[in-house]
Amino acid sequence: MEWMAWTWPTAIFFVVIASLLVVFTILGIKFPETPRKGVLQIETTRGDRLFITLLGSAFINLAWLGLVGGHQPWALAVCLVYAAAVFRWV
Structure with missing residues (x-):
């Protein structure tokens, strides 16, 4: 994936966003809110x-x-x- 010019800050950014989506999905299932x-x-x-x-x-x-x-x-x-x-x- 060198051709995409991935850097550590870019990778961390996408990992954080993906983690937030997973956490909020789990929270939504476990603790539904109105x-x-x-x-x-x-x-x-x-x-x-x-x-x-x-x-x-x-x-x-x-x-x-x-x-x-x-x-x-x-x-x-x-x-x-x-x-x-x-x-x-x-």
Whole structure:
């Protein structure tokens, strides 16, 4: 798979995403939940909030690259705060 230019950070990214999907699937089977309404006034489940978090985190990282540059660990910190807020209030 050398032709794909895989790097360790890329591999870790995909492993984390796959792991999140597996964990949330197991949680959904083991502990079913009813949708709830948050600040967006739409019904969301754990999976919906995960999707909103991943999508928002992608935009945060893109904006960080465009505005600040390549020092991404701080963008990760912003994404973690964003994820906590989404899972708490959305």
